[in-house]
Amino acid sequence: MAGSRELISRRAVVAAAGGLGVSAILAPAAPAYARTDATQGALAPVPGASGERVLDLEVDHFRLMVGDRPGQAMAINRTVPGPLLRFREGEEAVLRVTNRLEEIASIHWHGIILPPAMDGVPGVSFGGIRPGETFTYRFPLRQSGTYWCHSHSGGQELLGVYAPLIIDPADPEPFAYERDYVVMLSDWSFEPPERIIGKLKKQAGYYNHQKRTVTELFRDAARKGWPATLSERLSWSRMRMDPTDFADVTGYTYTYLINGLTADANWTGLFTRGERVRLRFIAAGAMTYFDIRIPGLKMTVVQADGQNVRPVEVDEFRIGPGETFDVIVAPEAQAYTLFAEAMDRSGFVRGTLAPRPGMIAPVPPRRKRPLRTMADMGMDMSGMETPDGMAGMPGMAGKAASAKTPVMDMTGHQTGDMAVAEARRKAVEAQVNGPHAHGAVATNPPSSAMPDMGAQPAGRPGESAPFAHGPDTHGVGNSSVAMVARSRLQEPGSGFEDSGARVLVYADLQSVAPQADQRAPTREIELHITGNMERYMWSFDGKKYSEARAPIPFAYGERLRLVLINDTMMEHPIHLHGMWMELENGAGAHQPRKHTVSVKPAERLTVAITADAPGQWAMHCHLLLHMEMGMFRVIEVSSPTR
Numbered sequence: 001m002a003g004s005r006e007l008i009s010r011r012a013v014v015a016a017a018g019g020l021g022v023s024a025i026l027a028p029a030a031p032a033y034a035r036t037d038a039t040q041g042a043l044a045p046v047p048g049a050s051g052e053r054v055l056d057l058e059v060d061h062f063r064l065m066v067g068d069r070p071g072q073a074m075a076i077n078r079t080v081p082g083p084l085l086r087f088r089e090g091e092e093a094v095l096r097v098t099n100r101l102e103e104i105a106s107i108h109w110h111g112i113i114l115p116p117a118m119d120g121v122p123g124v125s126f127g128g129i130r131p132g133e134t135f136t137y138r139f140p141l142r143q144s145g146t147y148w149c150h151s152h153s154g155g156q157e158l159l160g161v162y163a164p165l166i167i168d169p170a171d172p173e174p175f176a177y178e179r180d181y182v183v184m185l186s187d188w189s190f191e192p193p194e195r196i197i198g199k200l201k202k203q204a205g206y207y208n209h210q211k212r213t214v215t216e217l218f219r220d221a222a223r224k225g226w227p228a229t230l231s232e233r234l235s236w237s238r239m240r241m242d243p244t245d246f247a248d249v250t251g252y253t254y255t256y257l258i259n260g261l262t263a264d265a266n267w268t269g270l271f272t273r274g275e276r277v278r279l280r281f282i283a284a285g286a287m288t289y290f291d292i293r294i295p296g297l298k299m300t301v302v303q304a305d306g307q308n309v310r311p312v313e314v315d316e317f318r319i320g321p322g323e324t325f326d327v328i329v330a331p332e333a334q335a336y337t338l339f340a341e342a343m344d345r346s347g348f349v350r351g352t353l354a355p356r357p358g359m360i361a362p363v364p365p366r367r368k369r370p371l372r373t374m375a376d377m378g379m380d381m382s383g384m385e386t387p388d389g390m391a392g393m394p395g396m397a398g399k400a401a402s403a404k405t406p407v408m409d410m411t412g413h414q415t416g417d418m419a420v421a422e423a424r425r426k427a428v429e430a431q432v433n434g435p436h437a438h439g440a441v442a443t444n445p446p447s448s449a450m451p452d453m454g455a456q457p458a459g460r461p462g463e464s465a466p467f468a469h470g471p472d473t474h475g476v477g478n479s480s481v482a483m484v485a486r487s488r489l490q491e492p493g494s495g496f497e498d499s500g501a502r503v504l505v506y507a508d509l510q511s512v513a514p515q516a517d518q519r520a521p522t523r524e525i526e527l528h529i530t531g532n533m534e535r536y537m538w539s540f541d542g543k544k545y546s547e548a549r550a551p552i553p554f555a556y557g558e559r560l561r562l563v564l565i566n567d568t569m570m571e572h573p574i575h576l577h578g579m580w581m582e583l584e585n586g587a588g589a590h591q592p593r594k595h596t597v598s599v600k601p602a603e604r605l606t607v608a609i610t611a612d613a614p615g616q617w618a619m620h621c622h623l624l625l626h627m628e629m630g631m632f633r634v635i636e637v638s639s640p641t642r
Helices: 010-018 193-202 214-224 226-238 418-432 624-628
Strands: 053-066 069-076 085-088 092-099 108-110 134-140 145-150 162-168 179-189 254-258 268-270 277-283 290-293 299-304 307-314 316-319 324-329 336-342 348-354 442-444 523-532 537-540 552-554 559-566 572-576 581-583 596-599 604-610 615-621 632-637
Touching: 145 277, 145 324, 162 179, 162 277, 179 268, 193 624, 254 336, 254 348, 299 316, 316 324, 537 624, 559 596, 596 604, 615 624
Parallel strands: 053 092, 085 162, 179 277, 268 348, 523 559, 552 632
Antiparallel strands: 053 069, 092 134, 108 145, 145 162, 179 254, 277 324, 290 316, 290 336, 299 307, 299 324, 336 348, 442 523, 523 537, 559 604, 572 596, 572 615, 581 604, 615 632
16 A cells, blocks of 8 residues: 555556567466366465465466457466465465565455454555565464455556455354355456546546436426426536446446456356355455346345355345355256346346356346436435424435425535525534534444444334434535435345345344344444545545544454445445454344445444454455545554553
């Protein structure tokens, strides 16, 4: 990370584009395990100096074929993704990583609990691997499940430096299966990272080719009437936002991959009739949320982020960058299409599950691109009592506001009945400026004025009352603030409205075993996820990492609550290094542990953390360009007292 999280190295781009020479042999993107009909094989260890098992990895330039096009990449052991790394719980992982690049490299072991010096984040607790040098990572494995690793240096992850990492359990798992496949989803662009950022800096919606058209304007007017349609369009215009803006980088430049293979290459996992197949989904896309379904086949979710959860049968699920979900399927003697569609519907990749090589199944129809609603943006105040007793305004999701309906947009502009809107603004401001006012890291004890997701006695898991937010804008670092923040753990997210399917939601997740630390949090830290799309700035509490370099302090051994409030119109996968986050979703003692949590627009999501890992740790958005543009902080856990 060496000094800044906000600029991808130019050297990475230049080296990847020209450092190999035109005579280099082009190779397929995928590693060997993606092209075999057998069970996926792991990288073989070699003996170390003291008889230990060692895995040798090299980070190098790599020219590859993506479909029928040549590209320049960086890679682990000359494959994208890198080789399958497989260990057993209880053993010590020893990995020798050699840097063949002309710049500092690194490998971060995503989701692994380990010593700070082994975490692999340059500039935090590790100096990086210099060109030509070898660094030996060594750490005990006290967990099992599906994980992965990737570079934490500039744009190297986006250029191909990532690989799956599986830790087999010491004890039998609480579910059975006969076959096991890694399904690593990623995005590939023939444009170098620096060029992508440059385009987004100049034009925030450069890659969004799905904006609403004049035809849609007339269609909406015919359905809702011109006043409501124009009012809705005007509200979006005042917010300087677009309801189709789900992803910064889209299928316009991305080719989506399964295990390094394109949809045409059609990665295939074979099975024998009667087998239960475990699919380990790993979201390694730098900037892409994927929606996963296997038409005609139910999926039973058994792990989330490597941790066992009570089985949940679903038709589909959404996975954000950095997350992993393990599912078990029981296919019949036919072929099935494994379909992974980008959340904004700008592209997809498909694979196949089949009893014989060469079989295929139909690709399901593409879904129409989704649209954000005013409720998605925190403009729905229904169900909320403001401090002066005024009832919240009726829900606006899917409804047009009348000319008299007061609407507060996300920049503080008012439309409709100005007097009522101003009264409502003051009511919201009174609550926001109370004991939990934000604008900087708040470190307040939990209060009954704020929903305690970990102690809900009734109602559906994950539900809470809407919480008055706004109108603070966090300065130039944030261009929008929702007026209402609420729990959205029961919601699958935009884009599933017409699917009619059973979609996994965070409220479904329950740990198989009760969590060891059952203490109630004694301290609360509130962080706002912020951004300015027009300037392409991303941050926490309106400040980029370069503007907020002081670490966020955790006291060793304390139990605290981290409150994440998303002030932007995009989903953000927030990843914490070194410690687990327990998602406060109403599951009580069985609330699930995650290393990455996806926060929806206008959502207030809370996690409980036991600060049991002394040292400095990274916390950031796992949308790579958001992290590089500033959505990154350092957590410092104090040393234990004697």
